[in-house]
Amino acid sequence: MPVGPDGWFEAARPIRVEGGIRARSKRGTIGEQWWSRRFVDILERVCDPGRLSRGRAYARRGQVLDLDLGPGLAKARVQGSRPEPYDVRVRITAYGADEWAGLTAALGAQALHRAKLLAGEMPPEVEQVFDACGLPLFPGERGLDMDCSCPDWGFPCKHLSAVLYLLAEAFDEDPFLVLAWRGMARDTLLDALRHIGGQGGGHGHGEQVAGGPDPGEPGDGGATPGLLDVADVPFAGRLGDFYEPGVPAARLGPPADPGSPPDLLLRALDPPPVKARHIPLLDLLRPAYRRFAAEEDEAAG
Template identity: 40%
Template sequence: MSPHRPGPRPGARRTPLHDDRRRTFPQLAPARGTDGKFAATWWGNAWVEALEDTALDPARLARGRAYATTGHVDAITVTPGRVTAYVHGSRPRPYRTEIRLRVLGDDDWERFLDAAAARPDHIAALLDKDVPHALAAAVDLLPGPGDLIPDCSCPDHGYPCKHAAALCYQAARLLDEDPFVLFLMRGRGEQEILAALSHRNAAHEAAEAGAAPPPMPTVPAGEAVTAVPAAALPPPLPAPDRPGRPPLYPEDPDAPDPLALEMLATEAAARAHTLLTTGEDPVAALTPWQDAVRLAAAHPGSGLTASTRALYRDLAAALDRSPGDLARAVAAWRQGGPAGLAVLEEPWDPPAGPFDRARPALIAADLPHFRPWRNRLSSRSLQLRYGRDGLWYGYESDPDREDWWPRGTPDADPVGALTDLLES
């Protein structure tokens, strides 16, 4: 039977499954510092200063820096309180070199972890491989003069020898890349530190969640039900006389068509003005086709330029109509609005009365002979259409082509409508 082995002491730290307290870094590529400094971060330079401030021979430091920048330092192993590597010198066999420094005690680590957990920006900085000055100062994290103790198997008894100096310079580069290497030198591995910070955060959140909420403010019941009159609203500003014009939209290959933007802006301004002045939406009851015709008719010069012809084409295609259909409908809309469009598209049978009296009136005025069909009176090139609104609408076509286009101004008198058509 195997002898009994006592369990770990209460409070003793368990060894993690992987060795978080030993890290080996492959040989660093030769590199030089910038701006005369070997390290790039403030903590890396503080490490270098701790070495250089206690060096007894500047010449050995210079040779050590040269060794560091020319690849003489092999892989570096970092454990708590120790940095070790083989450094090549002038002899074929490299020297075993190490730098020792004091590890932090448990009380120091508690202060460090408390300081880090107290400020979320400190934790964020650590995760971003940064070391805030205030956090480093909480426990004297960085070495000072005399804290770095070099040791080397070479016969040189300088303090430090050039091999130890080279290792120290290369260690500064490791600190630049990952400040958790410094924490490992001081006694704790990265995963161990992050786990401790996570535990502190969880405990802090649990304490906050369990805290009693602050009491709700109260007021006497009489005050709560007392009505407080609201201040009167200022009177609305008067409506403008007419809607404003939209700005000019520059042409850009990656932007929407400026003509379409201008039409939409003009339309929005006109509708808003009508709603403001009348309280009614002038287009709410329109069909999609009527609205498309209205939009095209509202734009001056529609269909006369390349851009507006493209607009006609797109609007017509969206409603399964031809550009010619849209152009004719626009002319009817400009002639009489929705009623004019209905006259264009909807033949109907008017009751006896004004329509029957129209032909004798035209003959009496010595105007051309017209033949009737439903609500229309037609000659070879002229036509009058009687609308449901009681107005006569003039149309014109090439002789015998039956290609009727709205012309002139609607009139309740057929003679007046035809006279305007002949004069236009």
């Protein structure tokens, strides 16, 4: 039996798998989006290059039979050269309810971050929000606890490496899996962000005192007003500051990038309590914004 470069006896080839999870990438590195590349960069800094290379080959060959990700744990089965598949576990710290309450409040406090997350995007600034809360989004060099049931003494083995690369591709498809691994499900987070946005975004944890007045209404007992809350002042009393913005520019965050959805501004601003024929105003405006953007694209083309 030949001896591999890692000093362990290895069979010539693994048992071929039908219907395994096959990496989409056929050559080169794995991971296209910024969040998956961040994860792969960490792996390539701490893992043996030879084993990572063999792990990529396993991932592209479809040797991973299944992959399941939950709070703090990713588990998989990988078919090697022996009849029984190997069990792989990759663990990170999943944050608790109190930690996620602070993170959700910090994310919701940034109007554009909140809007992009609600649109299914993962802005790079999200990582900075996590760091500011002292809770890293990605595991550091010692933040991954990994094990495999194979007899390879090397770390990580090619079976672990294959799973890590497939995790990176899964993150490519759905960035919210990164957050789910940290303990926050996509729907739960988006519901919390909508709750914060619906209350004007001014409450530290997106909570409203039961029985209290609506934060968007005048006389709300000192609650921070929403972006659309404007005091009713006679025009004669506004001549001096009529052309000044109603809210600080910092609350609006950085300018949107060209690839942002055409209705991003509607998602960033707090929804006004206005309906037409029982339909919320924003639901009526969104199609118009999208039509304007489509007409502009056609004119540019």
